[in-house]
Amino acid sequence: MTGEYANGPADLVVEGCTVLVHDQDGGIRFEEDSAVVVRDGAVEAVISARAAAGRPARERIDARGRLAMPGLINCHTHAPMVALRGVAEDVPVEEWFNDWIWPIESNLTDDLVELGALLACAEMIRAGVTAFADHYFAMDRVADAVVRSGLRANLGWAYFSSQGPEGRERSLDFALRRGGDAGGRITTSLAPHAPYTVDDADLEATAELAREHALPVHVHAAENRAQTDSSLERHGRTPIGALHRAGLLDVDILIAHGTGIVEQDLPLLQQGGGRIGIATAPKGYLKFGWDTTPIRALHSIGIPVGLATDGAASNNTLDVWESMTLTALVQKSAERDPRWLTARQALDHATSQSARVTGLGEQVGALAPGRRADLILVDLTGPHVRPLHDVAAALVFSARSADVLTTIVDGRVLMRDRKLLTLDVDAIADELGARLPDLIDRGHGRRIQEYDAGR
Structure with a gap:
């Protein structure tokens, strides 16, 4: 074959859609009336539907009436915790951790973690999530x-x-083996x-390991204002200050939540030498x-903020939408x-900023040539979105x-017209359901950790 299509047919052409472009x-x-051409798991081109009509492809998707956009990214979650969905409601966070979640998590087995992760993956695929950042235990099974x-x-x-x-050694071993x-x-x-829950010496050791092995760090910090106030009272520094003191702001770091970030934290974040995201x-x-x-304050110092579900x-839910x-x-x-965080800004947080926060900014987050073909097709024909x-x-x-x-990752269709193609939800949920009585038993009196936000 010669000329324009010398590389042979594309793997996939998604045609006739509106495309969200950065x-x-x-x-x-x-x-409008555009197409996304995919080859070798990457976006080869975003072109007009007319131009795509003549382009040979192994597979075509008629996407008229739909919008193609980068897949959503869940920047912080604990996927296997879908097994605990709704188990502890309407309680303060201290009670939530100490009386419910951490006693139940002491019952976790590797099989339960994998079943929870599988159900979570199915939920995210159906919600248009193509990537997620997970922070949990038994991570080989995740x-x-x-x-x-x-x-x-x-x-x-x-x-x-x-x-x-x-x-700490287990976390490093996993990161090196499975990356x-x-x-x-x-x-x-x-x-x-x-x-x-991690002392200064361990935080410093983590920063050293991150530098030595070129690994990013994913940590909860300044989750709420009470944690910040208690840390200031007990230690004279904020949780962000603790990360700074340990050297963790000079490595690539994803900080979960940050609702307790205060004004004195902003210079520390701005001066950090690593890729910092919230x-x-x-x-x-x-x-x-x-x-x-505080997204506006973080925006003012150039810190990207990605979207998450925890x-x-x-x-x-794990619904990033x-x-x-x-x-x-x-x-x-x-x-x-009302002018702050417009709809377009929200879409930017959901796509390109989320990709940057998770260290995937060069791979995903935009439908552009060379980026991995992680995209979703959204129906724009329903009465609740019209007129447009x-x-x-x-x-x-x-x-x-x-x-x-439709949900596509690396050019592979994982869900087509709402039908999951890689996972059997009923089989996973049935197997998980049979194990739930042993999981949620709290009669043993154990817990994996004590929640004391001021330590």
């Missing part, structure tokens, strides 16, 4: 679930100082739990009665400014995750 300056626009599901993930094996050096698995769809991080999960903050992540035990809507609304309320005066507003404030019809 401009060079970070703006978002929508190209990695196995990622391989089976076809999703992309950054995975970190969580540890506490109460586990001794073995916890690059699934044809590169799995990347890894070191995963200390938080400054209130993950925000607003639904859980609303449930616990917390403040929200675990389903607190958030109830819901997080996108809530982020836009809560930020307007918190800032008392403003496509961005329709996506953020009208559309729902159930409007995602």
Whole structure:
């Protein structure tokens, strides 16, 4: 074959759709009657539907009436915790941890972790999530679930100082063994739990390991204002200050939540030498009665903020679409400014900023030549999104995750027209359900850790 198609037919052409496109300056626009051409798992081109009509392809998807956009990224979750969905509701965070979650998690087995992760992967695929950053235990089994599901993930094996050096060593061993698995769809991080469960010496050792092995770090910090106030009272520094003192702001780091970030933290974050990103999960903050992540202040110092759900035990779903809507609304309320965090800004947080936060900014987050072909097709024909005066507003404030019809990762279709192709939800849920009585038993009096946010 010669000429324009000398490389042979494309693997996939998604044609006739509106495409969400990122401009060079970070703006978002929508190209109508367009097509996405995929080859070798990557986006080869975004072209007009007319031009695509003559391009040979092994597979074509008629996407008329749909919008193609980068897949959503869940920047912080604990995927296996779907097994604890709804188990502890309407309680303060101290009671939630000490009386419910951490006693139940002492019953975890590797099989339960994998079943929970599989169910979580199915939920995320159906919600248009193509990648997630996970922070949990028994992470080899989570990695196995990622391989089976076809999703992309950054995975970190969580540890506490109460586990001794073995916890940190296990996290490092996992990160070195599984990074690059699934044809590169799995990347890894070191995963200390938080400054209130990991002491200064362990945080410093984590920073040294991150530098030595070129690994990012995924950690909870400044989860709420009470943690910040207690840390200031007991130690004279904020949780962000603890990360700074340990050297963790000079390595690549993903900080979960940050609703307790205060003004004195901003210079530390701005001066940090690593790639620093924050993950925000607003639904859980609303449930616990917390403040929200100060996205406007972080934006002012150039810190990207990605969208997240946290675990389903607190958030109830792994629906990043819901997080996108809530982020836009809560930020307007918190800032008392209807002009702040527009629909287009929310879409940017959900796509390119989330990719940067998870260390995937060169691979995904935009439909552009050379990026991995992680994309979703969203139905724009429902009565709740029409008429389409403003496509961005329709996506953020009208559309729902159930409007995602097709999910594609690395050019592979994982869900087509709402039908999952890689996972059997009923079989997974039935097997998990049979094991739940042993999981949720709290009669033993054990817990994996004590929640004391001021330590």
